[in-house]
Structure formats: structure tokens, C-alpha cells
Amino acid sequence: MRIPSDPARFLQGATPATGAAPPGGALGEARPSAAAGGGGFADRVLESVRAVNEKQGEAGEAAMAMVTGQDVGIHEAMIALEEAGLAFKLMVQVRNKAIEAYQEVMRTQV
Numbered sequence: 005m006r007i008p009s010d011p012a013r014f015l016q017g018a019t020p021a022t023g024a025a026p027p028g029g030a031l032g033e034a035r036p037s038a039a040a041g042g043g044g045f046a047d048r049v050l051e052s053v054r055a056v057n058e059k060q061g062e063a064g065e066a067a068m069a070m071v072t073g074q075d076v077g078i079h080e081a082m083i084a085l086e087e088a089g090l091a092f093k094l095m096v097q098v099r100n101k102a103i104e105a106y107q108e109v110m111r112t113q114v
Contacts, residue, residue: 052095055091059091059092060088060091062084063087063089067081067084067085
């Protein structure tokens with residue numbers, strides 16, 4: 005398999021050279037797991053992104069409820085917003101580390 009030079013495009017499902025999906029399909033596609041009991045790396049990344057998105061939605065709802073005068077305290081809204089912010093920052097750092105690892109592999113001479 006030829007490793008593409010753009011990791012984001014590889015995760016989205018098309019390689020630059022062929023335009024074909026990587027083995028196992030794109031990041032969001034369902035596919036059988038390698039191990040009997042667990043999913044692969046892409047499945048875990050997708051699950052984490054969905055969890056961060058859910059936290060962002062919950063934080064937005066809590067903030068809106070507080071602003072519109074519903075029975076939500078400012079402390080509850082702030083906690084939800086901070087949790088969502090921290091989850092997003094963690095996701096970005098994991099992405100950065102994955103890209104750094106990918107770039108390191110690409111620099112390896114065979």
C-alpha cells in the first residue's frame with residue numbers, strides 16, 4: 005500500500021495518488037474490527053470526536069438555558085462550558101501528536 009502524503013485526506017477516505025479509499029474504508033465508515041473484542045484506531049478516534057461534539061452541544065444548551073432564565077445555575081453552565089473546552093483542547097492535542105507521528109514515519113528512509 006502506498007502511504008499518502010496528506011494524512012487528513014487519508015482519514016477522509018481518498019488517497020492523493022489513486023483517489024481510492026484506504027484499506028478498511030474512510031474514517032466514518034463502518035468496517036469489521038481487527039480484534040474480536042474491540043474496534044480499531046479510526047473507530048476510537050471517531051468515537052472520541054463524537055463525544056467531544058456531544059459535550060459541546062450540552063455546553064451550548066446549558067449556556068442557552070442559563071441566558072433564557074431556565075432553572076440552570078451559572079456554576080452548572082460554566083462547568084459544562086469548561087468541560088467542553090478541555091475536551092476540545094485534548095482532542096486537538098491528540099490530533100497534533102498523530103500528525104507528528106505520521107510525519108515522522110514519512111521522514112523515515114527505507
